[in-house]
Amino acid sequence: MKKVTLLAFSAAIAVNACAQQNPTAMKYGKLITAEDAKRHLSILASDEFEGRETGKPGAEKAANYIAGEFKKLGLQAPVNGSYFFNVPLVQSALKVSAFAVNGKPFVLGQDFIPNGTVPDKNVSGSEVVFVGFGTEGEIGSTDLAGKVVLWINEDKPEEGKTANVAVRMTTARLKVFANLQSKKPAIILAANGDLTALLKRFGRSIASPRLTIKEEAAKANTGVPVFHVTTAIADELVKSTGKTYSDLKAAANTTPVVTAKADFTANFSNDRTDVKAVDVVGFMPGTDLKDEVLVFSAHYDHIGLEADPKAKDKVNNGADDDGSGTTGILEIARAFSKAQKDGHGPRRSVLFLGNVGEEKGLLGSEYYTDHPIYPLANTITDLNIDMIGRVGEEYIGKPDSANYVYPIGSAMLSKELHDIGENANNTYTHLKLDYKYDDPNDPNRFYYRSDHYNFAKHGVPIIFYFNGVHADYHQPGDEVSKINFPLLAKRAQLVFYTGWELANRDKKPVVDGAK
Incomplete structure (x- = not known):
C-alpha cells in the first residue's frame, strides 16, 4: 500500500511539472476564439470569393483581405513595403x-x-x-x-x-x-x-x-x-x-x-x-533572437468554380480546405500582435505566410522556399495548417470526434520539435494527437501534400496540422455552415502555444532527422 501511494505521488508531481502553464501565453492564447474565427471564415469562404482559385478574381479578393488584416494587426509588410510576394506562374x-x-x-x-x-x-x-x-x-x-x-x-x-x-x-x-x-x-x-x-x-x-x-x-x-x-x-x-x-x-x-x-x-x-499570383506575407520582428524566423503557414487558395454547367451549387467554397487554416493563421497573428503591443513580443521573428497555388501543386510555398525573403538557414520551423475546421471521416461518431487533430511530420526532421508540440498540447489544449498519417510511407502521402513539405525538403523542421478528409473534400459542400468553430479555435490554439514556445525558448529545435 505504501509503495502504491509513493508511486501515485511521484506520478502526480511529474504531471504537474509537465503541465506548468505560462500565464502570459495563456492570456493571449485565449484571444483565439470561435466567434472571431467565424467572422473571418464567413468572408473568406463566401460565394463572393468564388472558391479562391489561383489566378482568378476570388483569390485576389482573398489575398487583399488577408493583407488588410495583417495591416490592421500592425504586421510589417516585408516585400519593399508590400504584403504581396509575387509568384510568377x-x-x-x-x-x-x-x-x-x-x-x-x-x-x-x-x-x-x-x-x-x-x-x-x-x-x-x-x-x-x-x-x-x-x-x-x-x-x-x-x-x-x-x-x-x-x-x-x-x-x-x-x-x-x-x-x-x-x-x-x-x-x-x-x-x-x-x-x-x-x-x-x-x-x-x-x-x-x-x-x-x-x-x-x-x-x-x-x-x-x-x-x-x-x-x-x-x-x-x-x-x-x-x-x-x-x-x-x-x-x-x-x-x-x-x-x-x-x-x-x-x-x-x-x-x-x-x-x-x-x-x-x-x-x-x-x-x-502568364498568371498573376501572390503569397501574402506579414512579418513581426523579434527581440534578442530576431535573426531567427518562425513561420506560420496556410494556403488561402482553393479550386474555384464548378466546371459542370449543370451543377446546382457552382462554388467550391473551401471553408475547411483551407479557409480554416487561413483563419487559424489570422487568429494566431492577432494573438501575437496583441502580445507585442502589450510588451510581450516574441524573441524570434515571426513570418505569417499565406500561400497561393497549393491546390495547383504547392506552387506558392515552392517559390517562397526557392526564393525566401528570410534565409531558410535562419528559419527554425514551419507550422503549417491545412484543414482544421471539420471532423474527418474516420472520427465521425467517435467520443473524441470534437477533440483531436492529426499532427504530421513533427519528428521527421527534429525529435525535439515533436516533444515541443507534445508538451504544448499536454500543457494547454489536451487534444488527442493522432499520428496515424505521420509516416512518409503512408498510402495517402499527406506528408507530401501541403505547403510544409517545401520547407521540409530544404531541411526546415515542420509540423503539419490536419483534421483528415471528409465527404465534402474538394466538393461544393465544403461550406461555412459545416465548420466546427470551437474545434477550429482549439486546434489553432495548439499551433499558437507550440509557436509561442518556439519563438521564445533559448535554443531552436535541433535538426537530427533526414530530409
Missing part, C-alpha cells in the same frame, strides 16, 4: 488533337490525364514496350529511346508487405519513374487500376488548365511527356499479345518486358499565358 491549357490506340480514340479527363505539365509534341509508333514495374533490374539493357512505354504505376510487390497501388506516386516509385525518363522514351503511359474511379469524380478539374512556376514551365517543354492512363487504354495497347494488361501485370516478375504491336498516335500542345 504560367497557365498551360493542354490541347489534345489526337490520342488513339489502334484507331480507337480516347478522351482527356475520361481516359487519361497528363502527369504535370507536358511538352508540345506529336508522338506516333507501331509498337509499345511494356516495362512491368520499371525497375532497372527489370529493364536491363532494353533500349527505350524514342519508344512508347507502358508502365505499371504501382509499387512493386514485396513479400510480407502491402504494396501501395494508389495513383499518386510514392517515393520509391518516383525514383523508378525518374530512371525511366532518363532512358529518353518518346512517351511514358503510366497505367493504374484506380484511375477510372478518380477520373469519374475529379476528371473535369484534373484535366483543366495547369499552373506552373514560370521558370519550371520552360524546363517542362523539353522533357519526356507522361500520361496517366486507364487499364482500358493499357488493354488496347497490349491487345496484339493475346493477353490483357492484368495478365502481363501478373506475370511481370518473370516476364517484365514485353513488346506489343500497337498503332499509337498522340498529338498535344499547350496554350500558355
